Amino acid sequence: MEAALSVLVSVFFAVAFYLMLSKHTIRILLGVAILGNAVNLLIFTAGRILREVPPIIPIDHDTPPFEVANPLPQALILTAIVISFSFFAFLLVLAYRAYQDIGTDNTDEMRIAEPANEGLPPMGY
Amino acid sequence: MRTIIFRTVAPNLTSLMVLFSIFVLLRGHNEPGGGFIGGLIAASAFAIYGIACGVSPVRRALWFHPMAIAGFGLLLAALSGVLSLFQGVPFLTGLWAEPHLFGVPVAVSTPMVFDIGVYLVVVGSITSIALALEERDYD
Amino acid sequence: MAGMAGKAVDISGAMVTGPVDPADWLVIAPVVIPVVFGALLLMFRKETREHAAVAIIGLLLLVAADAALLAHVLARGHVVMTMGRWLPPFGISFTADALGATLALTAGVVALVAGFYSIRDIGNTGRRYGFYPFFLLMMAGVSGSFLTGDIFNLYVWFEVLLISSFGLLILGSEHEQIDGATKYAFLNLVATTLFLIATGYLYGIFGTLNMADIARKASAVGPTAPIMTLAMLYFFAFAMKAAAFPVNFWLPASYHTPRVVVSALFAGLLTKVGIYALLRTQVMLFPAQRDIIAELIAWVAAATMILGALGALAQSDIRRMMGFIVVSGIGVMLAGLALASQLGLSATIFYAVHSMLVMTALYILAGLMSERAGSHVLHDMGGLYRAYPFMTAIALVLFLAVAGLPPFSGLWPKVFVVKAALDVGAWWLAFSVLLSGILTTIALARVFALAFWRDGATAAVEDLKPLRLGYVVLVALVVPVVWIGVDPEPLLSLSGKAAADLLDPARYIGAVFPEGGGS
Numbered sequence: 001m002e003a004a005l006s007v008l009v010s011v012f013f014a015v016a017f018y019l020m021l022s023k024h025t026i027r028i029l030l031g032v033a034i035l036g037n038a039v040n041l042l043i044f045t046a047g048r049i050l051r052e053v054p055p056i057i058p059i060d061h062d063t064p065p066f067e068v069a070n071p072l073p074q075a076l077i078l079t080a081i082v083i084s085f086s087f088f089a090f091l092l093v094l095a096y097r098a099y100q101d102i103g104t105d106n107t108d109e110m111r112i113a114e115p116a117n118e119g120l121p122p123m124g125y
Numbered sequence: 126m127r128t129i130i131f132r133t134v135a136p137n138l139t140s141l142m143v144l145f146s147i148f149v150l151l152r153g154h155n156e157p158g159g160g161f162i163g164g165l166i167a168a169s170a171f172a173i174y175g176i177a178c179g180v181s182p183v184r185r186a187l188w189f190h191p192m193a194i195a196g197f198g199l200l201l202a203a204l205s206g207v208l209s210l211f212q213g214v215p216f217l218t219g220l221w222a223e224p225h226l227f228g229v230p231v232a233v234s235t236p237m238v239f240d241i242g243v244y245l246v247v248v249g250s251i252t253s254i255a256l257a258l259e260e261r262d263y264d
Numbered sequence: 265m266a267g268m269a270g271k272a273v274d275i276s277g278a279m280v281t282g283p284v285d286p287a288d289w290l291v292i293a294p295v296v297i298p299v300v301f302g303a304l305l306l307m308f309r310k311e312t313r314e315h316a317a318v319a320i321i322g323l324l325l326l327v328a329a330d331a332a333l334l335a336h337v338l339a340r341g342h343v344v345m346t347m348g349r350w351l352p353p354f355g356i357s358f359t360a361d362a363l364g365a366t367l368a369l370t371a372g373v374v375a376l377v378a379g380f381y382s383i384r385d386i387g388n389t390g391r392r393y394g395f396y397p398f399f400l401l402m403m404a405g406v407s408g409s410f411l412t413g414d415i416f417n418l419y420v421w422f423e424v425l426l427i428s429s430f431g432l433l434i435l436g437s438e439h440e441q442i443d444g445a446t447k448y449a450f451l452n453l454v455a456t457t458l459f460l461i462a463t464g465y466l467y468g469i470f471g472t473l474n475m476a477d478i479a480r481k482a483s484a485v486g487p488t489a490p491i492m493t494l495a496m497l498y499f500f501a502f503a504m505k506a507a508a509f510p511v512n513f514w515l516p517a518s519y520h521t522p523r524v525v526v527s528a529l530f531a532g533l534l535t536k537v538g539i540y541a542l543l544r545t546q547v548m549l550f551p552a553q554r555d556i557i558a559e560l561i562a563w564v565a566a567a568t569m570i571l572g573a574l575g576a577l578a579q580s581d582i583r584r585m586m587g588f589i590v591v592s593g594i595g596v597m598l599a600g601l602a603l604a605s606q607l608g609l610s611a612t613i614f615y616a617v618h619s620m621l622v623m624t625a626l627y628i629l630a631g632l633m634s635e636r637a638g639s640h641v642l643h644d645m646g647g648l649y650r651a652y653p654f655m656t657a658i659a660l661v662l663f664l665a666v667a668g669l670p671p672f673s674g675l676w677p678k679v680f681v682v683k684a685a686l687d688v689g690a691w692w693l694a695f696s697v698l699l700s701g702i703l704t705t706i707a708l709a710r711v712f713a714l715a716f717w718r719d720g721a722t723a724a725v726e727d728l729k730p731l732r733l734g735y736v737v738l739v740a741l742v743v744p745v746v747w748i749g750v751d752p753e754p755l756l757s758l759s760g761k762a763a764a765d766l767l768d769p770a771r772y773i774g775a776v777f778p779e780g781g782g783s
Binding site for chain 2: 296
């Protein structure tokens, strides 16, 4: 199970990095979304797949009565999902605004903050 | 989207969903549920109300600005941890009290206050994002 | 919700049962105070007139808490508090040592000074967009990063400060800001995602996220392949956050676009959080692995400082030039990390404190200069010395300090880095520190000659804000710079102690696991 999942993680990483190498912000965005999922799956696999039993302790017990899934990676993933989701929402709006304001989604042409062919600083006094 | 059926059902659906979200919030200490998921349910309730009846009725119904609600939730969550200062235990330690309301014991605890804080943060922030996006669509 | 009622459970094995010293609360106070004040500002977001006053009260409390924490750490050693009474490594342990407390205090002071400057710089529009809530939440993220003892918690604080910094960066929504923010946001997101990937692997290998526990377990394992991967991933991720070559280009692309006070805060605080995380992971957690990649770190350091200085030399926009000077300073800090001797590390910590103060002051100065000269391009600036002699004096001090010339605070850490490099025979590293110092001096001397000495027309004064508050803020930053330069002994012994604690994590581990055994 872990082997299959790690192959899946590597495929996700490959797709994400390929998309992020693009010049267009929309493809980079898709890459970021896939990268977030790849990482979540990675943490899940790194925490070992033990059992499909949810780690819930019955009301009259103090410890789980039988072997359960590892809850810690799930807590980490929940945090990471929330964070990557909010980042993705922010980036989506930002990329959309950039496309509206600058008129391109090609990062090579986004040169407002760093204008091209700016020339040299003053050479003499 | 603003059909008569949807507009009639949406307010009832919204109130049911908010009620359900509070149920999910309160059962969350020992069973699946909690502030985060409850907050998401409530936020989607307001989003549905916004889609059906427009954004300004939602803002009127909420009374406070969503970001102010989120700020209050953050404050509540932080202060629920500070409460343990007076008990000589570390930050965010769960403190329990069991007052009897009308003869029924009600367990009140700082984790619950913290969870309510999380609930309000999620409701506030997700609702404000959803309303901002809906405003853009319809104006 | 029944709690533990009516059931006798033995919790002594899982929970802290002893009473907590109220002074230990100081370790969490620098996080709680900005969160509480940020939440208050968020609640009353319409009362923009009171925002600055409330934020400054919060920042004053933050500085007081940071100072008390540092005093407590110096008097009593490491301060540990584990959240919710769960025993480490299960609970999140906030752990303050000399390094974290020193950097947190410096960050607090810089934020307080910037908070005063924001009264002048942030108008009503910026306040309505939520400058002050973002500012305080960013400070919560910065303090949390410096004080947490849990690596996943460190990731969470990184994200807190990153999300708040996005909000600050696009405060005016100008085209230039959106362009800068796009690059800043994407590249920083990739960096934190790499951090998260490394943390996922780390959990898979060690089964723990508590830094003291990791340090203990990693030293027992030695430099095997998976841990080498971890060290490299952390190095790459944090080098990207700290803006080290060749992953530094997001910084000069974005830091000149926001409001002056935002740039000043970012330049002062954010890259230093990356340096702190590098020190923590490379020196304390994976020292054996760091020894193997030391040469790589050294080359990265040399390239960062020289290319940063060359970049500064090539700019005609003074705010963009400051961005490259930040990068150049990062190179000096990385050189200390590469050497990782007692002297090298204390130089890095010393330089981080110096850089926080000086870079904040330089950005504020650049803002005032371009406001008064009516331009931020060197071609059009001039005549500032005749019109503003006091500003010229401050500029001279700051330029000399950042270039590392005596008698100011930048001199000492550079001397120590050079000495530490020569001690191990890395003459080329010492040479690059000196070369980058010379190049920075040339770049800043040109700014001084063109903007201050050259004759030229300055902007008409009538419609500009008064300079008084700007001068007060700059003097508040220049005084410690001069003081540290003249009397470096206190900061030197402090950074030496912090470096010694990093090199020998036994005290850190002992503070988190007092019984010695643990899990």
